[in-house]
Amino acid sequence: MRKQGGSYISFSAVGLLLVALLATLHAPTVQSANILGVFTSHSPSHLIIHMSVMKALAEEGHNVTVVSSMPPKVTHKSIKHIVIPLSKSEEQTLNDGMSTLAKDKPSMTTTMKTIFGSLSLLINKQVDILEDERFTELYRNKGNKFDAVVVGFFFNMYQVGLGARFNCPIIVSWCGQPMEQIDNVIGNPVLTASVPTMHVGVKPGQAMNFQQRLANFLSTIGFRGFSLFLEYKNDGFYKRLFGNDPAMPSYAVAKKNVSLVFCNSHAISEGPIRPNVPGIVEIGGIQIKDKPEPLPQDIQEFLDNSKHGAILFSLGSNLKGDHIKEEIIQKIFKVLSGLKQNIIWKWDDLKNTPGKSDNILYKAWLPQDDVLGHPKIKLFITHAGKGGVAESQYHAVPMLALPVFADQPGNADKIVQSGYGLRLDLLTLKSTEFKTAIQELLQNPSYANKLQKFSKLYRDRPMTARELVVYWTNYVLRHHGAAHMQSPLVQMSVIESNNLDLYVLLTAVLGIVLAVNIALVKCIYRKCCGGKRCAKKNAQKTKVKKN
Numbered sequence: 260m261r262k263q264g265g266s267y268i269s270f271s272a273v274g275l276l277l278v279a280l281l282a283t284l285h286a287p288t289v290q291s292a293n294i295l296g297v298f299t300s301h302s303p304s305h306l307i308i309h310m311s312v313m314k315a316l317a318e319e320g321h322n323v324t325v326v327s328s329m330p331p332k333v334t335h336k337s338i339k340h341i342v343i344p345l346s347k348s349e350e351q352t353l354n355d356g357m358s359t360l361a362k363d364k365p366s367m368t369t370t371m372k373t374i375f376g377s378l379s380l381l382i383n384k385q386v387d388i389l390e391d392e393r394f395t396e397l398y399r400n401k402g403n404k405f406d407a408v409v410v411g412f413f414f415n416m417y418q419v420g421l422g423a424r425f426n427c428p429i430i431v432s433w434c435g436q437p438m439e440q441i442d443n444v445i446g447n448p449v450l451t452a453s454v455p456t457m458h459v460g461v462k463p464g465q466a467m468n469f470q471q472r473l474a475n476f477l478s479t480i481g482f483r484g485f486s487l488f489l490e491y492k493n494d495g496f497y498k499r500l501f502g503n504d505p506a507m508p509s510y511a512v513a514k515k516n517v518s519l520v521f522c523n524s525h526a527i528s529e530g531p532i533r534p535n536v537p538g539i540v541e542i543g544g545i546q547i548k549d550k551p552e553p554l555p556q557d558i559q560e561f562l563d564n565s566k567h568g569a570i571l572f573s574l575g576s577n578l579k580g581d582h583i584k585e586e587i588i589q590k591i592f593k594v595l596s597g598l599k600q601n602i603i604w605k606w607d608d609l610k611n612t613p614g615k616s617d618n619i620l621y622k623a624w625l626p627q628d629d630v631l632g633h634p635k636i637k638l639f640i641t642h643a644g645k646g647g648v649a650e651s652q653y654h655a656v657p658m659l660a661l662p663v664f665a666d667q668p669g670n671a672d673k674i675v676q677s678g679y680g681l682r683l684d685l686l687t688l689k690s691t692e693f694k695t696a697i698q699e700l701l702q703n704p705s706y707a708n709k710l711q712k713f714s715k716l717y718r719d720r721p722m723t724a725r726e727l728v729v730y731w732t733n734y735v736l737r738h739h740g741a742a743h744m745q746s747p748l749v750q751m752s753v754i755e756s757n758n759l760d761l762y763v764l765l766t767a768v769l770g771i772v773l774a775v776n777i778a779l780v781k782c783i784y785r786k787c788c789g790g791k792r793c794a795k796k797n798a799q800k801t802k803v804k805k806n
């Protein structure tokens with residue numbers, strides 16, 4: 260009996276060892292986790308980026324639920340989607356705002372009024388979504404348990420409270436490079452001296468000149484002021500959402516609990532080169548497919564039959580045809596219909612197109628990334644939104660940028676500076692300059708050559724964007740957060756992180772030392788010379804000596 264028991268034990272011990280060995284052979288895997296994505300920013304291009312993150316997690320086998328204000332273009336069959344849409348009148352307000360900005364050259368005050376009007380609607384609306392029953396049901400229904408929440412950032416940092424709400428780690432997803440509020444929440448150093456903000460373009464390896472540093476310094480201060488105002492608003496929103504719940508921490512506490520931020524940027528190839536804490540994970544190009552998917556048949560045939568190459572023309576998902584002045588549209592049509600190249604024109608209202616021409620194919624929606632990947636595409640005429648620019652750079656397609664607002668002018672400047680394309684003003688577009696720019700971009704190979712170089716750098720990474728998303732999310736799930744790699748800056752106030760108190764102390768000490776020294780010198784001077792009397796005596800003494 261004893262012997263048998265012994266062998267049984269050793270057998271199970273060997274079995275355990277085997278299991279342990281097998282487990283170490285594979286990287287530790289995470290069982291399918293319940294992950295919630297909350298993407299309340301009402302922008303199709305933002306949603307594409309966030310959904311690409313969630314798609315990677317769903318493909319990994321996680322159980323993904325997503326809440327957003329619009330149906331997604333990118334998704335996965337296993338993702339459960341909850342749409343809480345804007346009302347008709349809210350859509351109308353946003354639409355009118357867009358139209359104001361894109362039609363006539365609006366005055367500075369109109370521009371500011373429109374931008375702030377739309378922005379405040381976009382910001383306030385995000386709180387409404389979290390108050391909607393379709394959302395609150397997710398935590399009222401106690402059967403629901405989430406292992407991680409991914410929040411899409413768009414001036415809504417109060418949403419990091421959802422980590423405490425669901426008692427799980429919180430990850431932030433952001434569509435661009437690290438910026439002020441992202442830096443603050445993850446403890447990334449904000450260095451006014453050395454990190455160019457998104458409005459200042461600096462070539463790699465070059466110093467900022469005086470003018471650029473001044474612009475950079477002022478815009479960093481400006482952003483900080485805006486952030487302070489937003490933080491005040493965020494605190495109010497947070498109280499409105501979670502204030503009645505005694506189990507919830509304060510906003511100040513919840514804000515110090517973010518595990519990771521996924522930033523849709525790739526500094527090594529795109530710049531600017533800057534220090535990032537480990538909590539910043541750069542997943543630039545997450546929305547770009549490794550291999551293009553098959554195109555819809557009409558597009559495929561149209562492109563295949565383009566003897567002289569083809570051009571993709573799209574002003575993005577926010578700007579619709581009727582936002583732009585008819586006169587400008589007509590100029591664009593005239594130039595494009597006169598080219599020998601084929602053109603795919605993204606146009607929403609297929610019943611009212613700008614005009615018929617054999618070389619133009621209008622599409623209300625198109626798989627932009629896959630189209631840009633087609634070898635016949637030689638030029639991308641774009642509003643210079645971050646997503647489209649990244650795709651075009653990835654596929655090494657030169658760009659003609661027609662930016663209108665937001666980050667578009669900055670992106671367009673970077674395109675020109677890097678030699679990836681040219682920029683024109685959409686609102687004052689002239690036929691001749693439009694045509695000349697297109698010809699230059701089609702005929703001069705330097706743009707495509709520079710892009711080829713970039714594209715190689717952009718693709719050369721130790722892990723793909725998708726692998727990074729999966730690895731780091733699983734990492735956070737395995738360790739139930741990432742408190743161990745939190746930057747101390749998260750815990751420090753503005754005064755502490757900038758050492759302002761130390762400067763005050765050191766100045767005071769220096770002042771005291773200086774004052775003591777001055778007093779001492781005065782005292783010594785008085786003691787040994789006794790002022791004027793002393794001088795006289797000395798004079799007498801020397802006289803005596805001479806005598």
Ligand SMILES: *[C@@H]1O[C@H](CO)[C@@H](O)[C@H](O)[C@H]1NC(C)=O
Binds near residue numbers: 293323403405
């Ligand atoms: C997936 O997550 C949702 C939301 O938490 C939950 O209701 C559902 O039961 C989960 N499904 C599985 C298969 O775990």
Ligand SMILES: *[C@@H]1O[C@H](CO)[C@@H](O)[C@H](O)[C@H]1NC(C)=O
Binds near residue numbers: 425426
């Ligand atoms: C902090 O994050 C952990 C998971 O990483 C979560 O369980 C906890 O509820 C969060 N606490 C606060 C105060 O946000």
